[in-house]
Amino acid sequence: MARIIAVTNQKGGVGKTTTCVNLAASLGAMKRRVLLIDLDPQGNATTGSGLLKDELEGSVYDVLVGTHGVKETMVYSETAGFTVLPANGDLTGAEVVLLDLPSKETRLRAGLYEVENEFDYILLDCPPSLNMLTVNALAAAQGVLIPVQCEYYALEGLTALLQTIETISTALNPALEIEGILRTMYDPRPSLTHDVSTQLVEHFGNKVFDTVIPRNIRLAEAPSYGLPVLQYEKQSRGAVAYLALAGEFIRKRAVAA
DSSP states (O other): OOEEEEEOOSSSSSSHHHHHHHHHHHHHHTTOOEEEEEOOTTOHHHHHTTOOGGGOSOOHHHHHHTSSOHHHHOEEETTTTEEEEOOOGGGGGHHHHHTTSTTTTSHHHHHHTTTTTSOSEEEEEOOSSOSHHHHHHHHHOSEEEEEEEOSTTHHHHHHHHHHHHHHHHHHTOTTOEEEEEEEEEEOSSSHHHHHHHHHHHHHHGGGEEEEEEEOOHHHHHGGGGTOOHHHHOTTSHHHHHHHHHHHHHHHHHHHHO
16 A cells, blocks of 8 residues: 655745655656655646646546546656646635535545555645645645755744644544655755754654755756656766665665554
């Protein structure tokens, strides 16, 4: 059965989508079956996986409102090497529509039942806000992967997210736990980076991944070509880092099991 991971942080610009796409590609390269679900109305994970938003026959919106199933809507991306449940502009209206539907917080979880045995990992790319899409992701997930940029406001935002996770765990999903904290856009030169990184490790211990994701121009360029960095420039520091993260990810799960 798939391990379902919500990749989220209520603070924007910390590398959630970059992490989703490139971790999915790296796990795929390691022969794991991966489904990436794009829950951000901007659809950046969709385009970053090589799919064209304007040419989709269905999207995650259709799954959430119940007009399509996951199996008939998901698309395998040959260029990226994993399966995508894509998003487009339709998702912008999901927040309003979901409020009037039954079981509005758990509609994604219900939709995943039909495919959870077909994948090893299901990664959920969440929007940078606590809305009904994020709630659906956290209600469906077993683990939360939190990308964190080592800067002044990082710990403040992390505190708010942890409170959200606790609330969702209590109200909707007792199985929810922190999968890990990932330091992204890492530049070791400023002393602040080191200070925040140290605080994260002191507070969260082995929940902080040993792998750090560096600031890397190839990581920034790859989405404009509709490619994960592994397919764009496999020898770049960004590609090597995400492969290392995938390896660490798999090892941690093996130990936990």
